Amino acid sequence: MAQFLLFVYSLIIFLSLFFGEAAFERTETRMLTIPCTSDANCPKVISPCHTKCFDGFCGWYIEGSYEGP
Known part of the structure; x- marks a missing residue:
């Protein structure tokens, strides 16, 4: 037992x-589920963080660390 x-x-x-x-x-x-069509649809955050529209969903990154297309 x-x-x-x-x-x-x-x-x-x-x-x-x-x-x-x-x-x-x-x-x-980092995995936000806020749908977006452009960067303007994403919520604003305090610097050094920034939000962008990635593949139809909002995501954030720290200034200087984003190496996108």
């Missing part, structure tokens, strides 16, 4: 790593 409980406990801890990573991927600030 103790080995079974230890197995279940270990399984919960192991699976929580993947669920936590999946939750972080959905809430990461």
